[in-house]
Amino acid sequence: MSDASRERLAAQLAEAVAEALRQDLATQERALLVVSGGSTPVPFFRALAACELPWSRIDVTLADERWVPETAADSNARLVREHLLQGPAAEAHFAPLTTSAPTPEQGEAEVAERIERLAWPASVVILGMGGDGHTASLFPDSQELALALATDAAAVAVRTPSQPQPRITLSADRLHQARRHVLHISGGDKRAVLARALAGDDSRELPIRAFLSCPLATYWAP
Numbered sequence: 397m398s399d400a401s402r403e404r405l406a407a408q409l410a411e412a413v414a415e416a417l418r419q420d421l422a423t424q425e426r427a428l429l430v431v432s433g434g435s436t437p438v439p440f441f442r443a444l445a446a447c448e449l450p451w452s453r454i455d456v457t458l459a460d461e462r463w464v465p466e467t468a469a470d471s472n473a474r475l476v477r478e479h480l481l482q483g484p485a486a487e488a489h490f491a492p493l494t495t496s497a498p499t500p501e502q503g504e505a506e507v508a509e510r511i512e513r514l515a516w517p518a519s520v521v522i523l524g525m526g527g528d529g530h531t532a533s534l535f536p537d538s539q540e541l542a543l544a545l546a547t548d549a550a551a552v553a554v555r556t557p558s559q560p561q562p563r564i565t566l567s568a569d570r571l572h573q574a575r576r577h578v579l580h581i582s583g584g585d586k587r588a589v590l591a592r593a594l595a596g597d598d599s600r601e602l603p604i605r606a607f608l609s610c611p612l613a614t615y616w617a618p
């Protein structure tokens with residue numbers, strides 16, 4: 397593991413994403429950025445927050461979220477607010493994926509409506525990936541995986557045996573609606589999972605496969 401190379405990668409990705417947003421904002425009033433949660437994006441969030449951008453014209457949302465309050469340590473919204481929406485970037489419009497409903501099944505319709513109002517197609521969708529090949533909250537062991545891969549609804553509530561909390565994810569269809577797709581990962585384990593995904597043929601085994609032909613620009617550091 398090399399923190400320096402991950403920081404360099406994050407800086408390069410931030411510059412590329414900032415340039416994509418600038419390009420799109422030259423011809424449209426608003427632009428949308430879809431980011432992922434987890435531990436990988438933190439240095440990228442900080443680097444992007446430092447970029448000069450017309451933040452008040454940028455919408456930000458998440459690829460997926462745990463159905464937890466924003467005060468929870470593992471809330472992706474909290475991560476975005478603490479590391480990306482800082483300084484001038486606080487001017488961006490952030491659309492979180494949770495509501496006050498007690499379950500994601502009860503909140504799903506409100507989240508979908510909120511998501512529909514954003515500036516689609518997104519300028520950039522940045523995906524992460526877990527060691528099991530999940531991306532967003534498209535988990536190989538989730539009962540809702542087939543639905544989330546096939547539906548044209550924007551958001552899907554997900555229950556996954558391998559995960560402690562219920563979740564909500566943007567559907568594969570919605571995540572496909574972007575001008576550019578990026579996979580941001582680090583470490584040898586994830587590189588090996590990506591190699592398996594590139595060699596395989598079933599997106600139910602390694603859900604990241606559903607995005608390999610977007611095309612998907614891969615940002616990887618050891």
Ligand SMILES: O=C1O[C@H](COP(=O)(O)O)[C@@H](O)[C@H](O)[C@H]1O
Nearest residue numbers: 432433434435436524525526532
């Ligand atoms: O559960 C999640 O995991 C993936 C990967 O997270 P990381 O900590 O290994 O970087 C992430 O892309 C997803 O948004 C998140 O909810």
